[in-house]
Amino acid sequence: MRRRRSVVCVLSAPVILFLAHPAAAQGVRGWASTQVRFLEMQPLQLDTALAGDVVYDADGSARVDGQLIWCTQTPCTYYRPVAAKDAVVATQDIGLTAWGLGVTGLSVTVLMRGRDQVSGDLNWPVVSDPFDLMVGYAELRRGGVRLRAGRQETPTGLGFRAFDGGSARYDWRNLWIEGFGGRSLARGLSEPSRDALRGIEDFVRDKDAHLFGGAAGYRWGVSGIGVRYQREIWADRAGILSERASADVHTVLPFAIRFRSSVDYDVALDRVGKANVTLQRGFFGGRLMAELEARRYVPYFDLSTIWGFFSPVPFHEAGARLNLGLSRGTGLRLGFAAREYDDPNAVTVFRPLRNRGYRAEAKAMWSPARWVQLDAGYDLDWAAHSFLHSFDGSVATQWHQEIRTRVFGTSFQQFEAFRLGDGRAYGGGIGLEWTMTDRIRLDGMMSVIRQSAGRDGPNDAWNQTRASFGLRYEFGEDPGLRRRRR
Amino acid sequence: MSRLWAGAAIVGAALAVAGVGGAVEAPPPGALQEVADSFPHREHQGLFPLCQGCHEGVAIGEEELRMPQPSLCAQCHDGVDRERVGWVLPAPVVGPLDFSHPDHAERVEQGGEAPVRCAQCHVNSSGPSMALVPLEAARCFDCHGTPPDAHYEQENQCAECHRPLAAVDDGDLRFGGYPKPDGHGGREFLLGVHGAEALESVNRCSTCHVEDQCAGCHVDAGRSPIPQVPRAPADWSVPWIEAEYPKPDSHHSEDFTLSHGRPAPDAPECSTCHTQDDCAACHISPLPRPAEALQERPQVRAPGVGLEDRLPRSHDTPFFLTTHPVLAAAGPEGCASCHTDTYCAECHDSPRSPGYHPPSFGLRHSAAVGTQALECSNCHNRVAFCRECHADLGLEANGRLGAGYHDAEPVWLLRHAVAARQGLEQCTSCHTQSDCLQCHSAVLGAFKVSPHGPDFDPERARAKNPLICRACHLGGNP
Numbered sequence: 001m002r003r004r005r006s007v008v009c010v011l012s013a014p015v016i017l018f019l020a021h022p023a024a025a026q027g028v029r030g031w032a033s034t035q036v037r038f039l040e041m042q043p044l045q046l047d048t049a050l051a052g053d054v055v056y057d058a059d060g061s062a063r064v065d066g067q068l069i070w071c072t073q074t075p076c077t078y079y080r081p082v083a084a085k086d087a088v089v090a091t092q093d094i095g096l097t098a099w100g101l102g103v104t105g106l107s108v109t110v111l112m113r114g115r116d117q118v119s120g121d122l123n124w125p126v127v128s129d130p131f132d133l134m135v136g137y138a139e140l141r142r143g144g145v146r147l148r149a150g151r152q153e154t155p156t157g158l159g160f161r162a163f164d165g166g167s168a169r170y171d172w173r174n175l176w177i178e179g180f181g182g183r184s185l186a187r188g189l190s191e192p193s194r195d196a197l198r199g200i201e202d203f204v205r206d207k208d209a210h211l212f213g214g215a216a217g218y219r220w221g222v223s224g225i226g227v228r229y230q231r232e233i234w235a236d237r238a239g240i241l242s243e244r245a246s247a248d249v250h251t252v253l254p255f256a257i258r259f260r261s262s263v264d265y266d267v268a269l270d271r272v273g274k275a276n277v278t279l280q281r282g283f284f285g286g287r288l289m290a291e292l293e294a295r296r297y298v299p300y301f302d303l304s305t306i307w308g309f310f311s312p313v314p315f316h317e318a319g320a321r322l323n324l325g326l327s328r329g330t331g332l333r334l335g336f337a338a339r340e341y342d343d344p345n346a347v348t349v350f351r352p353l354r355n356r357g358y359r360a361e362a363k364a365m366w367s368p369a370r371w372v373q374l375d376a377g378y379d380l381d382w383a384a385h386s387f388l389h390s391f392d393g394s395v396a397t398q399w400h401q402e403i404r405t406r407v408f409g410t411s412f413q414q415f416e417a418f419r420l421g422d423g424r425a426y427g428g429g430i431g432l433e434w435t436m437t438d439r440i441r442l443d444g445m446m447s448v449i450r451q452s453a454g455r456d457g458p459n460d461a462w463n464q465t466r467a468s469f470g471l472r473y474e475f476g477e478d479p480g481l482r483r484r485r486r
Numbered sequence: 487m488s489r490l491w492a493g494a495a496i497v498g499a500a501l502a503v504a505g506v507g508g509a510v511e512a513p514p515p516g517a518l519q520e521v522a523d524s525f526p527h528r529e530h531q532g533l534f535p536l537c538q539g540c541h542e543g544v545a546i547g548e549e550e551l552r553m554p555q556p557s558l559c560a561q562c563h564d565g566v567d568r569e570r571v572g573w574v575l576p577a578p579v580v581g582p583l584d585f586s587h588p589d590h591a592e593r594v595e596q597g598g599e600a601p602v603r604c605a606q607c608h609v610n611s612s613g614p615s616m617a618l619v620p621l622e623a624a625r626c627f628d629c630h631g632t633p634p635d636a637h638y639e640q641e642n643q644c645a646e647c648h649r650p651l652a653a654v655d656d657g658d659l660r661f662g663g664y665p666k667p668d669g670h671g672g673r674e675f676l677l678g679v680h681g682a683e684a685l686e687s688v689n690r691c692s693t694c695h696v697e698d699q700c701a702g703c704h705v706d707a708g709r710s711p712i713p714q715v716p717r718a719p720a721d722w723s724v725p726w727i728e729a730e731y732p733k734p735d736s737h738h739s740e741d742f743t744l745s746h747g748r749p750a751p752d753a754p755e756c757s758t759c760h761t762q763d764d765c766a767a768c769h770i771s772p773l774p775r776p777a778e779a780l781q782e783r784p785q786v787r788a789p790g791v792g793l794e795d796r797l798p799r800s801h802d803t804p805f806f807l808t809t810h811p812v813l814a815a816a817g818p819e820g821c822a823s824c825h826t827d828t829y830c831a832e833c834h835d836s837p838r839s840p841g842y843h844p845p846s847f848g849l850r851h852s853a854a855v856g857t858q859a860l861e862c863s864n865c866h867n868r869v870a871f872c873r874e875c876h877a878d879l880g881l882e883a884n885g886r887l888g889a890g891y892h893d894a895e896p897v898w899l900l901r902h903a904v905a906a907r908q909g910l911e912q913c914t915s916c917h918t919q920s921d922c923l924q925c926h927s928a929v930l931g932a933f934k935v936s937p938h939g940p941d942f943d944p945e946r947a948r949a950k951n952p953l954i955c956r957a958c959h960l961g962g963n964p
Contacts, residue, residue: 029770039848041848041879043879043880044879046891070893077890096828099772105772126871135828153830155830159863159864186870188863197867200869202957203954203957221740221744222800224817226816226817226818238953243950248816260812262812268947269947271941280803291805299910301914304951307910309955310907311941312906312907312910344908344939345907346903348900348901352904357857381854386852412846416852417891418892418894419893420894421894447846464846
């Protein structure tokens with residue numbers, strides 16, 4: 001009964017918004033998005049194989065039902081596909097900004113999400129939480145001052161972080177400075193860790209954490225630099241969860257080379273985190289765009305888990321990408337990158353693990369007419385932890401100014417993290433977008449992926465059927481959007 | 487005789503009005519053509535040898551005495567000796583010249599020059615007496631020494647002689663006959679010259695223009711000095727100036743998209759061509775402060791520039807998707823002027839955006855997790871999203887030390903350290919901390935293997951967060 005009520009609430013929200021009108025002298029702009037998704041997947045289950053069922057090849061490898069297994073102990077164990085699980089999930093998002101609230105410069109921004117699993121036995125991630133206020137703050141702008149209070153989510157050089165609290169920002173000519181602080185929320189979630197992770201993560205303290213810090217930046221011409229420092233501590237000051245800083249800069253160098261760079265630093269453990277340098281240059285009036293990138297990546301774990309002290313090692317990657325635009329919708333894109341991990345300072349027995357990885361991409365786009373677009377691409381990712389190569393293609397057709405369809409196909413092969421056997425899959429699907437009015441858009445998609453007759457991997461492990469239906473409705477004032485859509 | 491004269495006069499006037507005066511032999515260069523006179527001045531010159539006889543008010547500035555009264559005509563044309571005439575006083579016509587005969591005469595006198603005779607301006611000096619000629623600026627130039635070509639030069643102070651067009655009778659009909667001064671029109675004139683000159687002396691513009699024409703282009707027509715230009719009477723049909731908005735040089739600079747709001751906090755320059763609608767094409771509401779100073783679209787008569795939202799140059803690269811985080815982090819105000827936080831969340835917050843990843847991404851995401859080109863943890867909580875889903879699909883780690891998921895590597899337990907250091911994120915998407923503590927706990931671990939690398943600073947770590955140290959070194963929940 002509770003589920004049915006929440007479904008009704010979720011799905012009726014757009015109707016309520018459609019009927020709502022802003023009060024006089026007020027302004028509101030927003031959108032509501034309803035998504036209903038279906039997913040059927042093939043779970044795996046660890047099983048044992050009877051000695052009598054194991055067949056040994058001439059080279060000594062063991063198989064059960066054609067699937068390669070490793071028999072280092074008795075009984076042999078392997079993962080086998082079991083009955084498919086499915087789920088139908090509905091999510092309702094509403095985002096809005098309202099202003100004209102009687103105080104000059106005052107506005108309110110809200111983003112909320114309701115979700116419910118309508119049916120099925122596959123547990124959709126986070127669906128047990130029926131409602132999230134993802135963003136909800138009041139903002140006051142006066143001259144160069146901006147004050148915010150409420151739930152905020154900030155995209156920064158340290159990634160996305162959300163908190164309940166306040167922030168103050170001041171812009172003075174080309175300089176800006178910001179300070180913020182409040183109750184910290186778990187990354188990727190809109191709740192404090194104590195609530196969101198209790199029961200599913202070890203060592204979750206029944207305490208809030210506080211996040212605070214500051215940021216500053218300077219911009220000149222098309223260039224800008226920003227630095228940020230933030231610290232997260234337990235509310236009872238029992239310890240620091242994270243203490244980090246970041247710097248980001250972008251500018252244009254001589255010869256019209258765009259330069260972008262970012263780096264973050266773990267102050268708590270005194271080590272450099274991620275870093276990135278990108279050089280980009282256009283040739284032939286921008287038809288040919290070349291990009292060189294060097295980056296360093298190391299995963300970050302805060303100090304609330306033991307993994308923060310496990311000394312993960314970074315990899316360094318260098319890559320180049322080229323994009324050739326021949327005409328509208330027609331072009332070619334090529335990319336290649338190679339990465340190498342730092343010395344893990346760990347002992348391995350037998351043969352060493354691969355220390356390098358490569359990835360490559362090639363994509364061709366062709367638009368023989370304005371109403372049709374063909375894409376084909378190949379991706380390769382080859383590293384110690386996984387291997388993937390895939391072909392993708394699609395034909396997008398604009399049947400009418402408001403209606404677009406897309407037919408796509410895929411084929412891929414992959415090895416997962418140090419797992420025996422490969423998976424080869426192929427599939428395809430169809431998508432539809434219908435812009436009904438300048439404010440209402442419908443979309444739908446259905447795709448089916450099937451594993452081909454597996455050579456070494458488990459049969460049917462990659463089978464998947466996915467479908468989605470979306471309705472997006474924009475409401476309130478938005479003169480710019482109105483003009484764009486004419 | 488009078489009828490004959492009257493008929494001839496009517497025909498002559500008709501010909502002159504119809505512009506067929508060309509049928510008459512053209513006058514020699516420099517000579518002035520006699521106009522079709524509505525009054526037979528030449529026939530009356532015997533009676534009235536001096537102009538002041540009938541037009542005595544002209545010299546003294548008395549409008550009532552400017553023209554002879556009908557009673558004067560009736561003294562002769564009494565219906566007995568002479569046929570009666572239907573002369574009535576013509577309504578005063580307000581012409582483009584703001585000219586006072588007495589003032590002019592006074593100025594001439596003050597200048598020490600000989601008084602100007604009526605005939606000098608009103609009669610062709612080379613023709614018969616009292617043969618009236620049309621008033622033309624050239625007659626002024628004859629005395630003032632200004633070449634006729636210079637009459638329309640831009641720097642002339644028109645208002646010294648002329649009254650505003652809106653105050654001139656039939657000004658809308660006259661407007662079409664005015665030649666376009668040199669330098670009028672063109673990009674430079676539109677962008678800078680005419681504005682500067684209008685600010686210097688708006689009366690100069692008013693000579694030929696009415697406010698309505700300014701408002702045909704200027705969206706801020708209510709701003710000084712435009713309101714000083716008189717409006718056209720309601721029944722006029724002045725040929726409106728077609729709105730044209732050349733792009734100023736400043737708009738071509740590469741950083742204009744980023745910097746255009748800074749030098750104009752009160753938007754005095756923007757407001758000539760732009761309304762708030764233009765700002766709202768890109769900026770989100772509530773609009774930035776300079777935009778608030780602009781006119782709202784419904785209040786404006788001019789079409790305005792009419793901007794459409796376009797991607798800034800920084801966005802217009804094929805690799806923007808992967809490079810935009812640096813821009814956002816270095817200058818978040820740039821993003822915030824067009825995007826709300828909710829916009830970022832449309833992509834950066836799963837599982838709202840099924841279109842963000844390709845449809846088959848769910849099946850083949852493990853390679854992308856290794857590459858981390860998209861930094862998964864920005865949107866996906868490793869525990870609540872990754873591990874929960876993996877567990878539901880049967881990939882939950884159960885802490886077994888025996889063979890399990892990683893069955894492609896022999897003696898995985900002894901070989902996993904390198905993989906863990908290289909791809910710890912992937913490990914944590916299935917394994918819990920308790921799994922690791924089975925071996926790595928300094929108290930309870932089966933092998934008491936230290937997970938710390940050589941660069942690990944235990945004192946520093948303990949100083950920052952001593953609680954979590956207890957998980958391994960004291961055992962149990964910190």
